[in-house]
Amino acid sequence: MRAVSYAAFGAPHDVLSLGDVPTPVPSAGEVLVRLRLSGVNPSDAKARAGTRPGVIKPAFPRIIPHSDGAGVIEAVGQGVNPGRIGQRVWIWNGQWQRSHGTAAEFIALPAAQAVPLPDGVSFEVGATLGIPGLTAAQTVFGDGDVAGQTILISGGAGAVGHTAVQLARAAGAQVIATCSAPAMERVRAAGAAHVFDYASLDLAAQILAATDGRGVTRAIEVEFGQNASLLAEVMAPNGTIAAYGSGKEMTPTLPFGPFLFKALKIDITLIYILPDAAREAAIARLHAALEAGTLRPEIAAHYPLSDCAAAHEAVMTPGRAGAVLLDIG
The missing domain is CATH 3.90.180.10 (Medium-chain alcohol dehydrogenases, catalytic domain)
Incomplete structure (x- = not known):
């Protein structure tokens, strides 16, 4: 699969690179999501830049960044209902304490971290619901x-x-x-x-x-x-x-x-690190607002996966009017 990754801290155009990496296989309790969009957040850019206090090197030899995204479940691991295959989902904590985030064509992660998108809610909106x-x-x-x-x-x-x-x-x-x-x-x-x-x-x-x-x-x-x-x-x-x-x-x-x-x-x-019950309550609040039409997240810009570095610059630009997204495919 295609993925953007980095192996050292630095400026986005210096350290982010697009390449081919093995497509992950879902383990027991996981789902494999074919990503449509990756949400880019300031925390992703700060982590790549190495500006987090006390962190002097990346936690893994190579990191695929970004915690947010949206796509379709393509496969499931042992113990996950196969009926979830084909389900439209949004993702939270994609790269939290893990090496592989959503700046890629696929991500495998625990099934609970792939939340079914309410009917009528776009992948665009779904990619803004994580952080x-x-x-x-x-x-x-x-x-x-x-x-x-x-x-x-x-x-x-x-x-x-x-x-x-x-x-x-x-x-x-x-x-x-x-x-x-x-x-x-x-x-x-x-x-x-x-x-x-x-x-x-x-x-x-x-x-x-x-x-x-x-x-x-x-x-x-x-x-x-x-x-x-x-x-x-x-x-x-x-x-x-x-x-x-x-x-x-x-x-x-x-x-x-x-x-x-x-x-x-x-x-x-x-x-x-929000506790499970609090996270479930927050998800319910978001879904209820989306279904009622009272929540309309704004999108500032789309970038192709190949231009991830520019997306990292955009998300850190003052005055940005909405979310920054990567188009995966």
Whole structure:
């Protein structure tokens, strides 16, 4: 099969190469998926670049990147219902702690990691449901229903944030979002009642004014370290900060006093290790929203498998309006 892989960390055009590798055979409990699309995420690009803290070399001699994707089950291993052959599926954790991800024509992986696509949902959408979709669903609904709550979503134009805006709005929350100025109309169209430029000098005052001074009950946070002080000002007492990123400040300094006297909860999400029950609940939330027509993930760009390096550059480009996908075949 054709696959893109790398054997050393580095810039995408320097280390990613397209070649032929053996087609995997599904082991007991696994399925073999013929991939149509591979979802490219910032975490894939960071892993290839070697920027993860404490990681000095790739975990395997050669890595086929990417955790997300969508395709059709072509074969099954022992113990898997053969009736699944021909099933349209989307994939999560394709390359998590494994050498072979979805930047290839086929992937073999545990059957539970190939989730049946709801009728009418495209492979395009399916390829966005792994990291961005599950992260959005977990950070919004990690404590249950959000109807009537006021939710602040930072980075509302990003793949996770844009999905989170749609999920929270459809679930009955009042959504406040931040993003860059050029993206504000797009985020408002996704369902945010109030959208503010994250660079505004009076951002905290704008957020508090939008809540009539009550503050937000839940925050979905992509840059926790950078925004910790802002959150201390705008959170309501007993609120929850559902943080899934802090790339610009990985060693944050917290204003503990304000956090303490508001009794704020910090709920950090790493979607790769989400417990089974929580993952199943997040999948159910995504599928329900797709079937109701209230979730429409956006696609920024498609690239051919042979141009995987350009896809890695695109996914790290600020201002990207949606997911980046590789067309496999």
